[in-house]
Amino acid sequence: MSELIIKNGYVFDPISGLKGDKADISVKDGKIVDKVSNKAEVIDAAGKTVMAGGVDIHCHVAGPKVNLGREMRPEDKFFRGEYRGGILKQGKRMEMGFSIPSTWKTGYAYARMGYTFTNEAAMPPLLAPHVHEEFRDTPILDQAAMPVFGNNWFCFEYIKNKELENNAAYIAWLLNATKGIGIKVVNPGGTEAWAWGENCTTINDPVPYFDITPAEIVKGLIEANEYLGLPHSVHIHGNNLGNPGNYKDTIDTLKLAEGTKAKNKFGREQVLHNTHLQFHSYKGTSWADFESGAKEVMDYVNSNKNITVDIGQVTLDETTTMTADGPFEYHLNQLNHIKWANVDVELETGSGIVPYIYDKNIKVCGIQWAIGLEIGLYAKDLMRVHITTDHPNAGPFTRYPRVIKWLMSQKAREATLDTMKWKDKVIAASNIASMDRELGLYDIAMMTRAGPAKALGLSSIYSLTKGADANIAIYNLDANKLPSDPELIEAAFQNTAYTLKEGVVVVKDGQIVAEPPKYTLWTKVNMPENAQVMHDIKEKFSRNYTVNLENYAVFDEHVHNARAIELDVA
Amino acid sequence: MPKVIENVGCPYCGCSCDDVRVTVSDDGKDILEVENVCAIGTEIFKHGCSKDRIKLPRMRQPDGSMKDISYEEAIDWTARHLLKAKKPLMYGFGSTNCEGQAAAARVMEIAGGMLDNCATICHGPSFLAIFDNGYPTCTLGEVKNRADVIVYWGSNPAHAHPRHMSRYSIFPRGFFTGKGQKKRTVIVIDPRFTDTANVADYHLQIKQGHDYELFNAFRMVIQGHGNDLPDEVAGVKKEQILEVAEIMKNARFGTVFFGMGLTHSDGRNHNIDIAISLTRDLNKVSKWTIMAMRGHYNITGPGVVWSWTFGFPYCLDLTKQNHAHMNPGETSSVDMAMRDEVDMFINIGTDAGAHFPIPAVKHLKKHPWVTIDPSINMASEISDLHIPVCICGVDVGGIVYRMDNVPIQFRKVIEPPEGVMDDETLLNKIADRMEELKAKGEA
C-alpha cells in the first residue's frame, strides 16, 4: 500500500468546490482518499498551486491523419522550440517534432504541463487499430478517441428512415468495435459530399445521393446519444468551418440542440459540444471585411446551458492543420498552395492535411487570435468553455500555457497585439483591445480540467474528489501572490513542479522521472443485440467494405490497457 | 478433425488481402489447404509448415560452417555487437509486423544506429515527393465504391498485385459502381504491353523514361493549354493525350495507381511529384486521388510506425540517440553501404544479399552481419549469425498496413515450430539485453 500526502498547497478543484483554499490532498494506492497514515510520503506544496491533472477534451494526437502529417512534414522536426539544437532525453525515448510531435513527445510534453488525459478528436472507424497502436506508444497519458459518425452511411440511412433504436444500436456496436468513447461529428454530410468534390456549407444543404441534410444528421445523432445515455454528448465540428460569415451557420447548428435535455448517469449536462468555436465565429463576407463574431456566438452559448464549447485558440505559430473536414482542407490549400494531403475513407469519413503559418503580420491571423481569446473572455460559465488549440490546427498543445497567460493577463494580450503589423486593423475587427477581464486560477481550473471532465462524463475519475484517480498537477504559482510578469505564469504552466499519475510522481521540476501504466478509456454499452442492425452490418461489409467484418473490430490484444466506462440500455 | 480458419491475411503483396481461408490439421501444425489466395500467396503458407524450417539460431564458425546456438547466446551476441558498433544498420521489414517494427525502433534507438526499410530501394522517391507536395489519396474501398476512371501508371498489377484489379479497382461492383468494369474506364500508361494493358480501355505506350513529359502534357491540357501541345509527347500522339485528358476531366471519381515504373525510371521522385501535381490540378475540375502500389503486404508499416516514433518514415539516423535525423542520400542504406560507412549490419525480413548492389554487399560483409528471417536466403547464407523467427500471418499475428495505409489485423493460423520467437519478442529481448549491459557498464 502506497500512501502520499500533498501538504499546504492552494487547491483548485471546481468539482469538489475547492477554490484555492489551503488544503492537503491524500493519496492511497493511486486514488484520492480522505486521509492517510502518518507514514505517508509527503510532498510539500506550500506556496504552490494544486489542481487535478489536466483534461484535454479535443486534440489530434494519434492516428492516421496525425501520422500522415508527421510523415509528410520532415521540416516540422526542425522546430524544436526551446529544445532547438537537440532535445535532452528525459524519458525512455527521444522526443521529436513541434506541431505534430512523436507519440513519445506527446506523452511527455502533456505530463510536463500537468495534463494526464487526452481525447483524440477524430478516429476513422476503419483505421481504429492505428489509433490504438499509437496509444500504446504514447507514455503516461490516459487516452480516449471519438469515432466519427457525421458522414457514416449506416447513420445516414437509419436517421433518414427515422430508426432511432437501430441508429443507437449501430453506434453502440461501433463504439465497441473501435473502442471509442463517444460520438464525433465533422462537417456533417459535407465530407461525404467531398468524395465527389462537393461540400455542404449550411445545415440545410442536401447530401448528394443520400437524401438527408446536415441538420437531420446532427439531430438524429443527438437523439441517439441521449437515448443511449453516453458519458459524453455529441461533439461537433459543424458545417462551413473557417469561412467569413459562418457565425450564422454555427448558431444554426447550436440551435439544433434546443429543447433537448441531457440524459445520463455521468453528471454531464450538455447535449452538444461545439469544438474549436474560434473557427466557427467569423463575421464578414470575405477575407477583406473579415471580423469577429465571437460576441454573437457567445451570447447564444451563454444563454443555453445544454451547450459546451472549446476555444481552438490560434497561437501564432507555424503548424499543421488536419481535420476530417476534407473539403475545408482542400479550400485552405487553394489559399496557401503549400502541400496538401487528403484521405477519403470508405463509407465513413475523409480527412485533409495542410501546413499553415499563422503569421502575426497577417491581418486575418491576428483577428483569428483575437476571436479565440474573446470567446474565453465573454464566457459567463467557464465550466462550459474549455481551453484548446484544436491541436495542431490552431497551434500545438504545447502552447496551452501561453493561451492561459493571454486569458489571465491583459498586459500579455497587449504585448502580443503590439507585435502585430496590422494591430489597428485587428483591433478594429474585434473587441479584444477593450476587454479588461483577467481570468484567475479557479477559472483556469474550470477551463482545463473540471469543465472538460464534466462534459466528458469523467469527473469521477479526473478530479480531486474522493475515489478519483490521483492524477495531480502542482504548479510553481503562489495563488496569493501571482507574478506581475505574465511570462512567469506561462513558464509555471509549461513545466510543473510535480505531476502525479495515479499517485506516482511522473514529473518533478519539469523533468520526466517515471512512466507508469496508462489507460485507454472507452464506452461499453450493454444492450441486447439488434438483429436488424447486425444484418445491415453484414450486408454492407460483404458488398462495400474492402476489409472483412471479422477483421474490422479492433482485436482485444491491440487495445492497450483498456478501461471501459459501462452503461446499460434495456 | 481439420479446422477451417477464415478471414486470414495474406502475407505477400501490398494488397494485404484479408479473406483467405486456411484449413489446418487437427494438431494445429500443418496447413492442408489455402483458398482465395493467388499462387504466390499459397507458397508462403506452404512454407510455414514445411519440415525444413530453421528452429535455432545458427552462428558461423571459423571454418565457415554454421552451428546451432541458443536464442540466449544469439541475443547476447547481437546486443554486444550493436553496442560496440559505431554505426550499425538495421534494414528490411518487408515481411515484419508492426509490433516487430516498433521493437526494432527501440533496439536501434538504444544502440544508436541507422534504421531503414525496403522503401529505400522501392518507393523512397515517393516519400521524397510526398515531403514536397503532399498526398491526396483515399482508401481502396473508395475506389471500389466510386471510381469510374482508373489509371495504372508504371505499374503492372496483373503480375505484382494479382488481386488488385478484382478486389479493389476495375472489376468489383461497389455502392455507386454497380455495373463494375462495364462502367469504368481503365487507362494504362506503360512502355510495355503488359497483361494489365491488355484489360485497359486505353494503353498509352509511352517512351521508356519519358513519364515526366507526359505528365506535363496532361497538366497543360487540364490547365487549358491543350492546343499548345506538340504533335507527339513521349511517344504518345497529341490526339490521344487530348482524348484521355478529357476522360480524366469528366471523371466522377478517378484514381492514379503508380508503381516502380515511375520511381525507378528517369525522373524518379520528380515523376511522383508531378503525378501529385496532376492529381491536384484534376481536383479543380473533378475528384481525383492517387496511390502508390506498395510492394509487400506490410512495407507500408515501417513508414507508419517510425513516423509516429521519430517523425520520419525511413533512412533514420539514430546515432545521436536523443534526436533523429533523416537525409536520404546520406542516411539511406545503399548509399551508406556503398561508402562503406556501416560497421554492423542486421538484415531483417528481406534479402539484402539479393537486392543490394554487389559492391554494397561486399562492404557490409566485412563487418558483423546478422540475418533475422524465417528462411534461408542469400543474406542468411553470408551472415555471421542467422536468427530464425516466426512468419507473420502464418505462425504469428499482428497489425500490418495495406498499401492505402489501412491497418489490417493478421491472424496466426498454425503454431510456430517449437521455441521459435517472433520478431517483436526477439527484438525486445535484444533491447533488454543492451539495457542490462549498459547498466552493468559492460558497454
Ligand code: SF4
Ligand atoms: S493479391 Fe497479394 S495479398 Fe492478395 S492473395 Fe495475392 S499475393 Fe496475397
Ligand SMILES: [Zn+2]
Ligand atoms: Zn479538431
